[in-house]
Amino acid sequence: MPKLGCSLLCVIWQLLRQKGVFFMVINKLLTTVNYKKSSSRKIKYIVVHYVGATGGAEANCKFFRSVYRGRSAHYFVGHQGEIWQSVEDKDIAWHCGSSEKINNTNSIGVEMCCKKKDGKWYFEEETVTATIELVKRLMVEYGISKENVVRHYDVTGKVCPEPYVRDVSAWNKFKERINMSKADNTPNQYAKESVNWAINNGILKGDENGNYRLHSAITRQDVLVFLHRALSIKK
Ligand SMILES: [Zn+2]
Numbered sequence: 001m002p003k004l005g006c007s008l009l010c011v012i013w014q015l016l017r018q019k020g021v022f023f024m025v026i027n028k029l030l031t032t033v034n035y036k037k038s039s040s041r042k043i044k045y046i047v048v049h050y051v052g053a054t055g056g057a058e059a060n061c062k063f064f065r066s067v068y069r070g071r072s073a074h075y076f077v078g079h080q081g082e083i084w085q086s087v088e089d090k091d092i093a094w095h096c097g098s099s100e101k102i103n104n105t106n107s108i109g110v111e112m113c114c115k116k117k118d119g120k121w122y123f124e125e126e127t128v129t130a131t132i133e134l135v136k137r138l139m140v141e142y143g144i145s146k147e148n149v150v151r152h153y154d155v156t157g158k159v160c161p162e163p164y165v166r167d168v169s170a171w172n173k174f175k176e177r178i179n180m181s182k183a184d185n186t187p188n189q190y191a192k193e194s195v196n197w198a199i200n201n202g203i204l205k206g207d208e209n210g211n212y213r214l215h216s217a218i219t220r221q222d223v224l225v226f227l228h229r230a231l232s233i234k235k
Helices: 008-018 057-065 125-142 152-156 162-166 168-177 189-200 220-231
Strands: 026-028 045-050 075-077 083-085 107-112 115-117 120-122 149-151
Touching (some): 026 057, 045 125, 045 152, 057 075, 057 083, 107 125, 120 162, 125 168, 125 189, 162 168
Parallel strands (some): 026 083, 045 149
Antiparallel strands (some): 075 083, 115 120
């Protein structure tokens, strides 16, 4: 059941999610100072972080909003799976430094909100699931393979995200859940917008391996399933 202390909207959100309805809503509260503008960067990596404090996603966006912090990230995924964006994808956030291979300029930074119990950091399952959905969407959008989804730790050796550095099997499970083949999940240019729309509205869902099979043939029953899902979208 939904946890107490949640707004009404948040309760509805959780109930829908328990019923398997997943709408990816990306809230935006863009920072005005903690980023570098870019118009030409090539996004090749997704770097996963943990916040390292107990604040939620919106609170983090507010923290980075207008005061110079010297660091930032593109997305924050909150304790109930809510997603807040702080830096536009096309712009550069300051989250993993400037190493040659993986750096701020060629990556997107995703921060997972975390909690602490008995002195140990952990993620709510809602946070993990929503991060996976977000990462998969970004993989499709930018043609990023599973191998190029990394921990901050893999870039600089920093213990981040701590729960996934302490327990590498948890990170491996995360990687299993974003297991999509690049060929199957990279749309052609003309279809990109439609594919993102279909994924975000739950019309196109991954198969058991998480693949959207964008280049596979379609059967008559597939057409009907897509039609049914599209016409069932609540306005
Ligand atoms: Zn980090």
